[in-house]
Amino acid sequence: MRGRRSIPLLVALLTLAACGSSKSNTTTSNGSTSSSSGKPTLVISAAASLKKAFTTYGTQFSAASARFSFAGSDMLAAQIEQGVRPDVFASANTKLPAMLYGKGLVDKPVVFAANKLVLAVPAGSSKVKSLADVEKPGTVLVVGTPTVPVGDYTNTVLARLTPAQHRAVLASVKDREPDVTAIVGKLSQGAADAGFLYITDVKATDGKLKAIDLPASLQPRVAYGVAVIKGAPHPSQAQQFVAGLVSGAGRGDLRADGFLPPS
Amino acid sequence: MTCVPTGSYRPPRPSVARTRPLWFALVLALASAVTLAFLFIPVLGIFVNTSVARLVSSLGNPESTDALRLSLETTAIAVAVIALVGTPAAYALATRSFRGKAVLVTVIELPLVLPPAVAGIALLAALGPNGILGGVLKDAHITLVFQTAGVVVAQVFVASPFYLRMAQTAFAGIDRSLLDTSRTLGSTEAGSFARVAIPVALPALTAGLALAWGRALGEFGATLMFAGSLQRVTQTVPLAIYDEFANDFPAALALSAILVIVSAAVLIAVRFVVGTAALGSAGR
Numbered sequence: 001m002r003g004r005r006s007i008p009l010l011v012a013l014l015t016l017a018a019c020g021s022s023k024s025n026t027t028t029s030n031g032s033t034s035s036s037s038g039k040p041t042l043v044i045s046a047a048a049s050l051k052k053a054f055t056t057y058g059t060q061f062s063a064a065s066a067r068f069s070f071a072g073s074d075m076l077a078a079q080i081e082q083g084v085r086p087d088v089f090a091s092a093n094t095k096l097p098a099m100l101y102g103k104g105l106v107d108k109p110v111v112f113a114a115n116k117l118v119l120a121v122p123a124g125s126s127k128v129k130s131l132a133d134v135e136k137p138g139t140v141l142v143v144g145t146p147t148v149p150v151g152d153y154t155n156t157v158l159a160r161l162t163p164a165q166h167r168a169v170l171a172s173v174k175d176r177e178p179d180v181t182a183i184v185g186k187l188s189q190g191a192a193d194a195g196f197l198y199i200t201d202v203k204a205t206d207g208k209l210k211a212i213d214l215p216a217s218l219q220p221r222v223a224y225g226v227a228v229i230k231g232a233p234h235p236s237q238a239q240q241f242v243a244g245l246v247s248g249a250g251r252g253d254l255r256a257d258g259f260l261p262p263s
Numbered sequence: 264m265t266c267v268p269t270g271s272y273r274p275p276r277p278s279v280a281r282t283r284p285l286w287f288a289l290v291l292a293l294a295s296a297v298t299l300a301f302l303f304i305p306v307l308g309i310f311v312n313t314s315v316a317r318l319v320s321s322l323g324n325p326e327s328t329d330a331l332r333l334s335l336e337t338t339a340i341a342v343a344v345i346a347l348v349g350t351p352a353a354y355a356l357a358t359r360s361f362r363g364k365a366v367l368v369t370v371i372e373l374p375l376v377l378p379p380a381v382a383g384i385a386l387l388a389a390l391g392p393n394g395i396l397g398g399v400l401k402d403a404h405i406t407l408v409f410q411t412a413g414v415v416v417a418q419v420f421v422a423s424p425f426y427l428r429m430a431q432t433a434f435a436g437i438d439r440s441l442l443d444t445s446r447t448l449g450s451t452e453a454g455s456f457a458r459v460a461i462p463v464a465l466p467a468l469t470a471g472l473a474l475a476w477g478r479a480l481g482e483f484g485a486t487l488m489f490a491g492s493l494q495r496v497t498q499t500v501p502l503a504i505y506d507e508f509a510n511d512f513p514a515a516l517a518l519s520a521i522l523v524i525v526s527a528a529v530l531i532a533v534r535f536v537v538g539t540a541a542l543g544s545a546g547r
């Protein structure tokens with residue numbers, strides 16, 4: 001009787017191995033083949049905060065059929081460092097494209113948009129009305145991990161507070177999420193009272209979240225950099241995509257979603 | 264990817280083929296080699312790119328050590344909960360027959376095949392602040408989201424079906440006459456359960472717990488979506504690996520290597536336990 005049991009067990013073990021290793025990653029395959037319409041497929045690794053604007057731009061972009069991999073910019077940069085070759089990398093900061101440029105992995109980056117960091121709260125909640133409320137014990141604050149741009153900007157803001165305020169806000173941090181999408185999710189689920197996000201993320205929720213402006217003295221400079229990948233499968237289309245962000249249809253889509261011109 | 268329930272699969276014993284043509288032998292050899300390479304090379308990649316020194320130094324990184332400690336604590340609690348509640352539940356399912364049992368068993372096993380992200384959404388929709396039980400939990404002053412308890416809940420949710428399935432099969436496989444004899448000798452049903460059923464099923468129960476532990480240890484998606492990620496509170500080893508990927512790839516590799524070693528140890532231990540049991544019952 002026991003001997004027979006070892007076969008289903010082996011199947012169970014293999015199943016377990018398969019289940020345990022499945023991670024919900026955001027990577028898209030790096031396919032560079034032509035799409036069915038004959039246009040090449042351009043793969044764009046872009047910051048999660050660009051999702052709405054880039055998806056709109058992608059449908060208008062005629063030189064290629066655009067396929068996006070949206071995730072935290074730090075995650076996308078790490079993939080490129082590990083040898084993943086999309087055509088374009090668009091980051092929510094200028095630090096990561098500059099770092100990749102320094103390593104010879106991308107062409108010279110350009111700044112194509114700016115954004116504003118805000119304190120985002122669920123629309124129906126009145127628990128947090130200002131930054132001071134975040135310092136109160138019992139407030140649940142969600143921020144980005146220190147390596148994702150939104151978390152990096154958040155740290156810049158917090159570093160400008162007084163040491164006592166800084167400590168109080170840090171005590172309210174209950175969760176560090178890998179990208180803005182995850183922060184929006186936690187806030188719109190009512191799991192958190194407040195989170196640091198970009199103004200464009202709040203606008204994209206269609207009223208589910210509301211934004212509390214930060215004092216000008218705390219506002220970090222949020223600039224988005226984009227670069228064509230060295231050895232991109234479709235360099236000319238990639239350059240057209242980037243050009244459209246700076247001065248073409250993409251610029252209009254970015255402005256429509258609340259992104260600011262690069263300063 | 265599918266996680267097929269595993270209880271009753273029993274392949275037919277092939278008869279020895281003396282007339283197997285050469286080309287078929289080559290197909291078998293090639294398929295085996297491809298399978299082995301495909302499954303093994305990624306694991307090998309982890310170890311080729313890291314070193315023992317790197318492994319040891321990653322144990323000095325507070326983010327890694329906090330994650331390891333949290334993973335051990337939460338999975339230990341999760342496995343204890345699964346054993347305490349799951350053993351009687353599996354016994355009830357194995358020894359009772361009632362209308363709708365097949366449906367009930369399917370519902371219990373559903374988390375086996377649920378994608379981690381679906382498990383996370385499901386837990387939020389049920390136990391999150393806006394979930395169907397959110398109000399009840401709030402009134403009872405229980406918070407799970409962003410708390411270590413939430414990590415345990417996610418682990419129990421995804422891992423318990425592995426144990427329930429193994430335990431149910433084991434209990435169902437016990438010779439009825441053993442339990443009946445125990446009853447005629449004056450034992451209560453509780454007594455038979457504790458003194459006959461559990462000892463007889465123990466090897467399978469242990470193996471089931473080890474599998475559940477392995478699954479709980481690897482839990483990622485549901486934890487991130489339901490419990491969040493914060494060092495020392497909710498950031499278990501898989502979440503730390505994800506975080507370190509962007510930050511410090513060698514550290515992520517080192518943590519991954521540790522998980523591979525631990526998982527392999529579980530696998531070997533389970534095979535050992537079940538193998539011994541098979542030997543032990545051979546002479547019966």
